[in-house]
Amino acid sequence: xxxxxxxxxxxxxxxxxxxxxxxxxxxxxxxxxxxxxxxxxxxxxxxxxxxxxxxxxxxxxxxxxxxxxxxxxxxxxxxxxxxxxxxxxxxxxxxxxxxxxxxxxxxxxxxxxxxxxxxxxxxxxxxxxxxxxxxxxxxxxxxxxxxxxxxxxxxxxxxxxxxxxxxxxxxxxxxxxxxxxxxxxxxxxxxxxxxxxxxxxxxxxxxxxxxxxxxxxxxxxxxxxxxxxxxxxxxxxxxxxxxxxxxxxxxxxxxxxxxxxxxxxxxxxxxxxxxxxxxxxxxxxxxxxxxxxxxxxxxxxxxxxxxxxxxxxxx
Amino acid sequence: xxxxxxxxxxxxxxxxxxxxxxxxxxxxxxxxxxxxxxxxxxxxxxxxxxxxxxxxxxxxxxxxxxxxxxxxxxxxxxxxxxxxxxxxxxxxxxxxx
Numbered sequence: 345x346x347x348x349x350x351x352x353x354x355x356x357x358x359x360x361x362x363x364x365x366x367x368x369x370x371x372x373x374x375x376x377x378x379x380x381x382x383x384x385x386x387x388x389x390x391x392x393x394x395x396x397x398x399x400x401x402x403x404x405x406x407x408x409x410x411x412x413x414x415x416x417x418x419x420x421x422x423x424x425x426x427x428x429x430x431x432x433x434x435x436x437x438x439x440x441x442x443x444x445x446x447x448x449x450x451x452x453x454x455x456x457x458x459x460x461x462x463x464x465x466x467x468x469x470x471x472x473x474x475x476x477x478x479x480x481x482x483x484x485x486x487x488x489x490x491x492x493x494x495x496x497x498x499x500x501x502x503x504x505x506x507x508x509x510x511x512x513x514x515x516x517x518x519x520x521x522x523x524x525x526x527x528x529x530x531x532x533x534x535x536x537x538x539x540x541x542x543x544x545x546x547x548x549x550x551x552x553x554x555x556x557x558x559x560x561x562x563x564x565x566x567x568x569x570x571x572x573x574x575x576x577x578x579x580x581x582x583x584x585x586x587x588x589x590x591x592x593x594x595x596x597x598x599x600x601x602x603x604x605x606x607x608x609x610x611x612x613x614x615x616x617x618x619x620x621x622x623x624x625x626x627x628x629x630x631x632x633x634x635x636x637x638x639x640x641x642x643x644x645x646x647x648x649x650x651x652x653x654x655x656x657x658x659x
Numbered sequence: 660x661x662x663x664x665x666x667x668x669x670x671x672x673x674x675x676x677x678x679x680x681x682x683x684x685x686x687x688x689x690x691x692x693x694x695x696x697x698x699x700x701x702x703x704x705x706x707x708x709x710x711x712x713x714x715x716x717x718x719x720x721x722x723x724x725x726x727x728x729x730x731x732x733x734x735x736x737x738x739x740x741x742x743x744x745x746x747x748x749x750x751x752x753x754x755x756x
Binding site: 531532536537540 | 733737739740741
């Protein structure tokens with residue numbers, strides 16, 4: 345057994361142990377921390393599986409953004425009377441949930457273990473088509489060219505999620521701003537982070553979007569990093585969450601899917617097929633779409649974290 | 660020359676790993692949150708710094724080396740700020756001042 349195999353085995357055991365700990369943790373916050381650590385370890389697993397694109401997404405979305413969402417949700421639940429004081433689920437419910445989880449895990453394991461050798465793959469075909477798209481990163485080609493319709497619908501789902509969060513607003517607060525994210529008095533350390541980290545983070549976000557065409561990276565990872573920077577600035581109270589009725593906010597939210605859909609429709613008229621890109625212009629068009637996707641994702645994720653409007657639009 | 664560089668990498672990464680190990684032991688064994696925080700930040704700063712230092716001769720290009728240093732600086736930034744925030748959250752008396 346080589347040293348890398350030993351490390352892989354250790355990593356796998358660690359992931360399973362943290363997953364178990366996350367489920368077993370008695371306190372909500374501890375469980376969330378476990379989940380974030382689990383996500384970071386999973387992104388190392390993806391790196392070991394030579395899938396850096398997935399690793400980046402897992403670290404940014406699966407661990408980072410979801411972690412923030414869970415932490416704020418936990419804090420709000422505690423403010424609303426606490427979820428831990430609620431009656432624990434009955435033993436029968438727990439057994440049913442456990443059985444269901446075991447069933448799903450067993451089915452997934454069976455699928456993976458029963459794959460024929462060599463496993464069926466479309467990778468050669470995906471690589472062959474790369475030249476036509478002008479891209480260097482096959483993952484971006486799959487997301488924005490081969491399966492563009494799926495990706496467009498994913499972004500629509502994100503917009504729907506924001507609509508769902510906003511719909512929880514009390515009537516008098518509709519179109520108002522969500523509650524501020526941070527404490528009233530900003531902390532020095534947070535202001536330091538604003539000054540030092542945020543400019544760098546914006547640079548890294550734009551860089552990830554730009555290199556995503558040829559190397560690991562892309563709209564989703566770039567958008568998540570830009571979203572994180574906006575959230576840091578909001579948490580340190582240098583800026584407040586915007587009114588959800590603001591026109592620029594609404595436009596930014598739908599810009600990604602709208603531009604994506606419009607380009608797809610234009611392809612029907614100009615390139616001979618719904619979501620077809622004209623030959624020779626595929627790469628600029630893909631980057632054009634991705635730029636708006638980055639904007640939408642960077643706005644969507646903080647608005648999900650900020651929650652429903654809590655102030656009346658006049659105030 | 661390459662032997663000396665390999666030796667340098669080995670020593671630096673080994674020392675870095677030691678700091679991570681010591682930091683983890685501190686995290687597990689120290690009695691309260693502030694001292695645990697102290698142990699943890701040493702692992703971040705010195706441990707990662709030494710590992711990056713050890714990896715520098717092995718970087719393929721100047722750009723890769725700069726990336727490694729950038730990673731260390733970014734971790735420094737977030738580590739220092741987070742430690743401050745946690746420390747302040749732990750001591751209500753000082754935060755009130």
